[in-house]
Structures are given as structure tokens and as C-alpha cells.
Amino acid sequence: MDHHVTLASLAPALPEIWLATAACVVLLVEAFAGAAARRIIPTLTLALLGLGAAATLAWAQVEAPTVLFSGMYLADPLGTVLKLLSFLFVAVALLYSRPSLEARGLLKGEYYVLVLTALLGICVLVSAGSLLSIYIGVELLALSLYALVAFDRESGVAAESAMKYFVLGAIASGCLLYGMSLVYGLTGTLLLSEIATALQGEPSLGVIMGIVFLVVGIAFKFGAVPFHMWVPDVYHGAPSPVTLFVATAPKIASFALAYRLLADGLGGVTPAWSQMIAIVAVLSALVGNLVAIAQTNLKRMLAYSAIGNVGFILLGFVAGTERGYEAALYYTIVYVLMALGSFGVLVLASRRGFEADELDHYKGLHARDPLLAVLMMVMMFSTAGIPPFVGFWAKLQVFEALWASGHLPLVVFGAAVSVIGVFYYLRVVKLMYFDAPGDLPVPERHTGVRLTLALNAVAVVALGLFPQALLELCQRVIG
DSSP states (O other), X not given: OOOOOOHHHHGGGHHHHHHHHHHHHHHHHHHHTHHHHHHHSOHHHHHHHHHHHHHHHHHTOOSSOEEEGGGTEEEOHHHHHHHHHHHHHHHHHHHHHHHHHHHTTOOOHHHHHHHHHHHHHHHHHHTBOBHHHHHHHHHXXXXXXXXXXXXXXXXXXXXXXXXXXXXXXXXXXXXXXXXXXXXXXXXXXXXXXXXXXXOOSSOOHHHHHHHHHHXXXXXXXXXXXXXXXXXXXXXXXXXXHHHHHHTSHHHHHHHHHHIIIIIIISGGGHHHHHHHHHHHHHHHHHHHHHHHHTOOBXXXXXXXXXXXXXXXXXXXXXXXXXXHHHHHHHHHHHHHHHHHHHHHHHHHHOBTTBOTTBGGGGTTHHHHOXXXXXXXXXXXHHHHTOTTSHHHHHHHHHHHHHHHTTOHHHHHHHHHHHHHHHHHHHHHHHHHHHSOOTTOOOOOOOHHHHHHHHHHHHHHHHHHHSTHHHHHHHHHHHO
């Protein structure tokens, strides 16, 4: 094996190298030039330029899977697609959150630095080829998120939810690490490809123990039941622009973590982990959808909705087939797209001194701001899985994968739970269109952000009417 590092051999890792550099540049500009630099070039523009360049570098990637850094880094089509989507979703999240950060007096450079480092963590995780690089990616993302949640120093609630997140996250990281150490001890290698070769057929008791701890770590990162306690608290306690970020791009990282560990590393012992994932998935879909009905706060309702949707993503993994992984990937992408839109509306409906986070704040939104009401309605219908929106296809893909792999009871269960979910999504639409607005304030007009939000809704409708392109993309990168 040739250990001479040349620029050509580093080419696949350029997006990560560039992102790390961009984060440092934003940090230095903010620290030394601050307000003066912001007048010349806003921090948002700097961050978006960094994302654009990183996306260009990722776009130019080689098609054939390449292995770098002694097998720790894996550049493959799946990684490239997930990175490009992460860059796109994070750019949109930054655009949505700017007016709200400005209104709260939180428009500081650290926000962008932390988002870029979190994104770097996502990229490392997406291209992880060994247990070590998976762990580095997980921690880089998690530490950035803890800091982001506590970002509003004036708010006691944010500090409290960040503490909960941090303590629970540390326990989950410990579980993940312990599971990794068991698997490493029993296989003698950290590389996922070698672990896959070593673990075939009937796993030993030690391997099963390792898998249990790995599944706990994955379930926590996804926010799946029974490791979901942090989700509603973090969504509710963090400033809305931060919630918007935490609820979207990190889901791609969670998918990558599950796929790299379970499908790539432990693919030979699928029956051992698919039953564990099945229990977690069923509980998540059930608890998430039932508890969401009782919520009066929109952020908490969307948090439980996220837990329910994670149940469906994990059901794709339960199938344990390529078809199932494709369905899980498709569902993840679609869910992030819909969550971006829902939280985008929430952030835009807020203004200085008014957090539009209670359900009652959406009464008569149709009369106050017809555009936002329509956009929210599209997001709610889609997340509920009503055709012809893209959310319907996402659920259908998961059901088809489960059906093909012989999990008929899970298909019936999934359909029943989806029906429960429809209720609380439609309640938001009912409040917006059939209740009197009272003296609730009219949302401010931010034309550029509204345009992005409208495009987001158009994407949800268009992908619902023409689902084939995204489906084929998922099939190509997983197959």
C-alpha cells in the first residue's frame, strides 16, 4: 500500500478540507474584523460561498469508490450524494434563520462557525470507512450541536435543554464507543469492510452484546424511542433558528451512521440487529404519533412528529435489504425537505418579541399571511403522507420494502400509525384556515426568504407528482 500523500490522492477529501478551512476563515474574520467585515461581506454570504465551493468540489468527485487514509475514509457515490444534499439543506437552513437571528440580536459569527463544524462532522460521518472515523464524525457533529442549542446566552431554557442534550449525548457516545470496542476486540479490526468479512453467519454472544450497544447509539442519534427524551426538550428550548438546523441536516448524518454501521459493517449478521431495530422503530412510530396529539406547542409537536418519522426510516432498515435501505434513504431526504419547510414557516411567522411556537399562534394565519398558510398546509399534508405530495411516496417505499422482505405485520402497523398522525397535522391546517385570527401580529415580509420557502414547497409538490428521479437516484447510490 502506497503511503505517499499527493494532492491527487487527497482529491476525494477536498470538500471536508475546504469546509474546515471555511469554518476557520469565518471564525478569524469574525474575531478580528467583526463589524467592519460584516459591512463589506455579511457572514451569511461568506458561509454560503464556503458551502458553494464545497459542493462544487464534492460534485467533481470520482464515480468509482475510492479508499483513503489507510481505509478510514471512503469516497463513494452514496457519500457524494449525501454531502451535496447536506450542503443544499444547510444553505437553505442558513437563509431561513437569518431574519429570526437578526430579530433576536443573535446574528453572531459563532452561529455560522458552529453550523460549518457540524456540517464537517456530517461529511466525516458520511464518508467513514472505519469505526474510528465514524466516532470522530459523531462527536464533531454532537459537540457543535450542544454549543448551538445553548447559543442564546440570555435564555435559561436553552441552557437547560443543552445540558440535558449534553448529558444524554455523553451516555449515548459511551454506549456507541463500548459497542465499537467489543466489535473491535472480537474481529481485531476497525475497518468496516474487514468487519463485514469477519462477521458472517451466526454471531457469538460477544458480538450480539456489541451490536446492542451500537443500536443504542444509533437510536439515540436518531432520537428514537426509548432514547428520545432529548428531542422535545431540545426542539422546544433551543432558539427557533437553531431548532431549524438541529431538526434537518443531522438526520442525514443519523442515516449515514446507521447505514455505514449496520449495512456496511454488520451486513453479514443482519438478523441479529434487525429485530432490535424493529422494536425501536415500532415504539418510535407509535409513541411519536400518539404523544404528538397531546402537544399544544408547535415545536414540541414537530419534535414528536420527528420521532414518529424516524420510526419509519428505521423500518426501512428492518427490511435489511437493498430495497429497504433505498426506502430509508428516500424517506430521510424527503423528511428533511419537509422539516425545512415546516420550521421555515415557524421562523418566518415569528417576529421581534413574538415567538410563533404555540399552536394557537397559527389561528387565522390564512387571513394574516395567505402565502405562509399555503406553504404550511403543503408541508403538513406532505408530512401526513397524503397524496399527491412527496411524503406519501416516502411511506409507500418503506411499506413496499417491508412487504417484499416478508414483514407483513409491520406494513399493517405502519399504515395504522400513519392514520393517527394525520389528525395532528390537519389540526394545524384547521387552525390556520377555520379559526379567527384575533389580535395576532402579521408576519414580517422577507422577500428572499419567502421565495426560497416557496421553492421548498414547490419541490415537495413536484417530487410528489414526479417521484421517479429521486427514487432512481437512491437506487443508483445504494445499489
